[in-house]
Amino acid sequence: MGHNDVAYFGIRHHGPGSADSLVQALQDLQPGAVLIEGPIDASALLPLLARPEMQPPVALLCYPEEDPASTSFWPFAEFSPEYQAVLWAVDNKAALRFIDLPSSARFSEAAVEGAEKVDAGEAKEASERDDVAPHRRDPIGTLARAAGYEDGESWWSDIIEQNPEPGPIFAAISDAMMTLRDGEGSIAEFEAQREAHMRLEIAAARKEFDGPIAVVCGAWHVPALQATHTQKNDQVLLKGIARRKSTMTWAPWTGPRLALGYGYGAGVVAPGWCKHLWRTRGRRDAATLWLAMIAAVLRVKGHLVSTASLIEAERLARTLAAIRERPKPGFEELRDAAIAALFNGEALLWALVEAELLLGADVGEIPPDTPLAPLIEDLQRNQKAARLKPEALERELSVDLRSDSGLFRSTLLHRLNVLGVHWGKLTDAGRSRGTFRERWTLTWEPEYAVRLVENLIYGPTIEKAANGRLIQMIEAAATLDTLAALVQGAITAGLSEASTAGLAALEARAARSSECLEILASVPPLADIIRYGEARKTETNRLSGLMERLIVEGAIALPYAARDLDEQAAATLASVMRKADEAIRLVEPGEDVLNGWRNGLAAVLEGSRATALLAGCAAHLLYEAGRLSA
Incomplete structure (x- = not known):
């Protein structure tokens, strides 16, 4: 095969126009093999993307077996060119593989400065260093400014995403990138290694496959992949790259996490807009449908939007596009028209629809038989048992701890919080309405999958990992109040091993502690366990004795701890005294203990x-207790 039989398609990551043009180009080319920028050792997982049960957004998750905390993600949306290339290859029975460095190369120290954990497609060094030329940091922005645009998004939108007749766009992009890279000199070592590896894989594919070969990669890389390099020089570049055994799987992702504003270096400004462009490609009423979606969100939120206002907004958007010499209304024109015609000129009201429309609320799904990291698999089992579906948008959940289902849901959410997976945030423990109700706010974030992988070192299931992590935290706890809070967390999450270890450590620490502030600060979390333990069927006798001992010790130490304090220290102690008194009244200890506490206050x-x-x-606390007259 000749060099011209390899077609290079420089795409914009997560660009719907790029994806549409790419599918058309593949259909015209009919390649026998499709090579995609991505970790070569994950190639076997690519066909899973084409399964009907795989609903993007999803992400390829890779981590070294001995260090799960070093995790990298490669996200895919339905409008991602790479995703559409995979679908085309599977449908047309073309060979399919990744050609970038193996995922393990990103875990080595040499790669730490060159790749982000979440943005596995771009070089961190090139985007963060101040001395990097602007065209290196933002090549599309450089082209946009040269064309008279203020930003790269608008330029790419007109030329790629919304241009009805873009022409030979991939050849034009290749030429533009070649111009930008001319005279560039040396690039970051990790980037050079990536491009060398891709060149070697392309050369190997040319020998292996008959017929045309399609290479799908970020536009910036095309000139380097087309350039002539000897295999020997490329192999020298790759010498010494660390290779470790990696575990790879697919994980659900969310629409908002495809956004540039969420720290994803290869992300787009508005994933919801990109999804709309993809789903309405080729339609003349795309702008009308977008305005209708804005109106629908406003109506749900209680705002009146008339049909006449929608018609006026569409007319205004088309007028703005003509004034700005754009081929048709784009995101900016539709936004400005909506603010003027639907929001009565109130730009601040745009925030009402911004999160829902621009970021979206999509949460991906993966086939049930996909090989998963053990903790992710266990989480999915628990989610199914609890009948809780992960959602990107915030929603409230109220659970009744008296029911088995409510207790199961609460326990799961508390265990996940122990692991740093804050899917649910407790907003109200229900103390004003009884002891058996909790109110949660649920929001699923895709990085929670990373957190679960990081916690594999503690155990293969949610329960075992939470036990292991909490025991480690208990062993490292330096103060009595910290220990008490950890014990409270262990009992609330139903973690028996951590509870046993925590109680033993708490008793040992209490026997040694003489610090009044530390002792009193440990009383409220213990009181919570005792007071609300019935809801979780918790045995509290052992805790009750320990807490009464701490109350007495704190009362004895309090008069001495209160002497000669500065303003800040006095305020801190006063706050602790109030919280401890509230906790003591809550659990109603024995009369001797109660009198001991009040004697300490009197002193x-x-x-x-x-x-x-x-x-x-x-004085205030004694007065409230009826021990001091006005």
């Missing part, structure tokens, strides 16, 4: 060396 009030703030705090 602070009567002492001559306590600040006015602390004396006043003690």
